[in-house]
Amino acid sequence: MEDMLNLGDRGLQVRPLGIGAWSWGDRFFWQYGSDYGEKQVREAFEAAINSGITLFDTAEVYGQGESERLLGKFHQSCEAPVHIATKYGPLPWRLFKSSVYDAVSASLERLQLDSIPLYQVHWPFTCFMSQETLLNALADEVERGRIQAVGVSNYSADEMMQAQQILQSRGVPLAVNQVRYSLLSRTIETKGILDMAKDLGVVLLAYSPLAQGLLTGKYTARNSPSGGRKMDAKFSVKGLQRIDPLLGMLRELGQKYQKTPAQVALNWLIGQGGIIPIPGAKTAQQANDNAGALGWNLSSEDWIRLEQASRPWL
Numbered sequence: 001m002e003d004m005l006n007l008g009d010r011g012l013q014v015r016p017l018g019i020g021a022w023s024w025g026d027r028f029f030w031q032y033g034s035d036y037g038e039k040q041v042r043e044a045f046e047a048a049i050n051s052g053i054t055l056f057d058t059a060e061v062y063g064q065g066e067s068e069r070l071l072g073k074f075h076q077s078c079e080a081p082v083h084i085a086t087k088y089g090p091l092p093w094r095l096f097k098s099s100v101y102d103a104v105s106a107s108l109e110r111l112q113l114d115s116i117p118l119y120q121v122h123w124p125f126t127c128f129m130s131q132e133t134l135l136n137a138l139a140d141e142v143e144r145g146r147i148q149a150v151g152v153s154n155y156s157a158d159e160m161m162q163a164q165q166i167l168q169s170r171g172v173p174l175a176v177n178q179v180r181y182s183l184l185s186r187t188i189e190t191k192g193i194l195d196m197a198k199d200l201g202v203v204l205l206a207y208s209p210l211a212q213g214l215l216t217g218k219y220t221a222r223n224s225p226s227g228g229r230k231m232d233a234k235f236s237v238k239g240l241q242r243i244d245p246l247l248g249m250l251r252e253l254g255q256k257y258q259k260t261p262a263q264v265a266l267n268w269l270i271g272q273g274g275i276i277p278i279p280g281a282k283t284a285q286q287a288n289d290n291a292g293a294l295g296w297n298l299s300s301e302d303w304i305r306l307e308q309a310s311r312p313w314l
């Protein structure tokens with residue numbers, strides 16, 4: 001069994017793979033309610049739990065609260081441990097500490113929880129409420145026991161260090177920085193975020209770790225996704241041609257290890273240590289497939305081959 005990772009200092013331990021719940025309830029980008037709905041995402045939740053995954057990532061904005069509501073419902077009928085991570089949006093009209101209190105109250109209600117295991121700041125917007133005020137309000141919530149660990153998301157190396165210092169002065173560790181990270185999106189390495197996280201002992205939650213489905217290898221010029229991804233140049237004919245050699249390598253390694261391309265792509269992230277990919281899954285089949293990224297390791301030679309093949313995305 002792989003090493004467990006600690007999130008914060010209140011005993012929250014998770015395996016190095018979670019599941020993202022953005023698509024659960026989101027009609028705008030993911031088209032929830034078209035070819036999948038509550039039944040399918042409940043099955044994805046159950047499949048994840050049955051394969052030993054306990055970390056579920058959501059946000060108050062996903063599906064305008066529907067993702068949190070669904071998770072709230074699902075964990076009520078589940079006896080296994082469930083660790084929910086949600087996010088606070090520092091929106092323009094949220095000016096005071098009381099905005100944080102109100103947002104936590106609303107998330108607690110939708111999630112049907114007394115305390116949120118991991119509460120993250122969704123983006124580093126500082127023009128409306130300073131980081132000082134915001135992070136102190138979150139430290140207050142830790143003291144109240146309404147949240148157990150504090151994280152941030154989309155923070156640069158400097159912003160992450162500053163956040164850690166502010167929280168540390170209140171005796172609260174910065175548990176995570178949630179950032180976009182996959183074989184097709186490696187800028188956190190060139191921007192110093194990966195190194196800074198290691199130095200600070202901050203775990204990175206890797207979002208869009210399958211590049212929104214591209215690294216599964218299922219999308220082609222004739223089979224492109226509907227919804228928000230249509231606008232993304234990575235899904236264009238040119239974009240798909242560009243990733244072809246990398247997909248070829250994922251397939252080749254998949255055959256060698258008897259794994260799918262998605263499992264190989266996720267294992268490449270997990271193998272670095274201190275990183276928890278949180279792939280989104282709309283169905284039990286996807287959740288099961290992704291869970292198969294755990295329990296084995298790419299050899300160091302194969303890990304390096306993928307590292308080299310994905311350098312264009314550094």
Ligand SMILES: NC(=O)c1ccc[n+]([C@@H]2O[C@H](COP(=O)([O-])OP(=O)(O)OC[C@H]3O[C@@H](n4cnc5c(N)ncnc54)[C@H](OP(=O)(O)O)[C@@H]3O)[C@@H](O)[C@H]2O)c1
Binds near residue numbers: 207
């Ligand atoms: N903090 C932030 O700013 C931020 C931003 C983005 C995401 N996130 C978080 O990160 C999570 C994951 O990111 P993401 O959803 O953008 O991208 P992702 O995990 O790279 O891709 C998820 C999508 O890929 C497809 N897929 C997943 N597993 C599959 C499998 N095994 N086989 C075939 N297809 C599969 C599914 O869509 P199709 O079936 O439609 O292809 C799924 O919705 C989100 O749910 C959210 O929790 C956070």
